[in-house]
Amino acid sequence: METTDWIRDGLRAVGGSVLTIALSIANFALFVLFLVALVSTPVLGLGLVLVPAVTALVRLRADAARRIAARHGVPIERPYRVRPAEAGPIGWQACRWILTDPATWRDLAWLVPGAVVGLGLGLATLAIPLYGVQGILLLPLWIWLGTGSYGYGFIWPIHTVSEGLLSLPQGALFLAIGLAAAPYVRRCDALFAALLLSPTGNARLRARVVELSFSRADTVDAQAAELRRIERDLHDGAQARLVSLGMTIGLAEELIGRDPESARKLLAEAREVSTTALVELRHLVRGIHPPVLAERGLDGAVRALALTMRLPTAVESDVTERLDTPVESAAYFAIAEALSNATVHSGATVAYVRIHRDDDRLRMEVGDDGRGGADPGRGTGLAGITRRLGAFDGTMTLSSPPGGPTVVTMELPCVSSSPRTTLSSVTA
Structure with a gap:
């Protein structure tokens, strides 16, 4: 010192x-x-x-x-x-x-x-x-x-x-x-x-029971909201297109005998509708559990996510092994939500993501150079991150003074599921 x-x-x-x-x-x-x-x-x-x-x-x-x-x-x-x-x-x-x-x-x-x-x-x-x-x-x-x-x-x-x-x-x-x-x-x-x-052992146990009760309620609410979102996306998207596809094929069947040319046009239109429905189903599946997350783990999925962001995003990670699937999914969607907030609301020019594994804790940091002033009480994004992490005993802290920068720090308990041998650090 x-x-x-x-x-x-x-x-x-x-x-x-x-x-x-x-x-x-x-x-x-x-x-x-x-x-x-x-x-x-x-x-x-x-x-x-x-x-x-x-x-x-x-x-x-x-x-x-x-x-x-x-x-x-x-x-x-x-x-x-x-x-x-x-x-x-x-x-x-x-x-x-x-x-x-x-x-x-x-x-x-x-x-x-x-x-x-x-x-x-x-x-x-x-x-x-x-x-x-x-x-x-x-x-x-x-x-x-x-x-x-x-x-x-x-x-x-x-x-x-x-x-x-x-x-x-x-x-x-x-x-x-x-x-x-x-x-x-x-x-x-x-x-x-x-x-x-300090609380006694019994007091800690009671507080833990209360905390788990609230966490369970938040998890149930989040799951119900997610199911409603999936149902809405299916109803408004793929389901409507599949219904339209069935009607188009039915019309083609009626016209194929007396007007083959019109029937071919209807079948071509049906093919386009089926392709669009498949794309929407893929997007829906990615919203549930991205395939890149299953294939590459958290590190690769976050780097792939950074490449799709409109905001230039640097990614640093020392996570060298696969984590439990629920933990990887929660961490990925928490980072995705934080980056989405930075892109839409912050007015930033650059952002970064840092992922660090410390024994049984996964620490994630998402920051940007925007205008700051983020408030979890004024929207659902940051509150949703808190609920998502809370289901795993995770935490989120926010530092966003007026004028910026904004830094969202998230932590999750984690254990390794299988070793990985890849380690890289690039700027997206």
């Missing part, structure tokens, strides 16, 4: 300790408020309003601690149960939901110990570098001014200018130690918060 890096990290940690001290003091107030809300529950039902309100504040404080811990490399999941449909913002159902959630009591158990630990570590994080700054600046200044207020150094009394100047290296040492240790001290605070604010 470069010198400027640890100094910058140390200064950030020292600055963050000021916020932690203030928040730790707030912990005591929140603890008292929560106890008052509980005690007031039997009194005129006042707690039916106070308990949800104070709990919301406590959870905001706990979430702030989780965000601070994440900045120091200690991610903490939110353990709270999903609010029941019948529970409003206040009232008995809301209180029941809050008070029967074990996470509520874990937050309450953390408030006071978290405040004590946060205050202690925060003050230590501040005190050591501040003592170093005092040694570097204040003591020599007092001696130089000749006030006679020489004070005492950390080890011996200061009576002379020469002895006062000894505080300079001592102060520099304490400042360096304080800045170097500050990030680790803040991490200790984060680790302590994780002891009580």
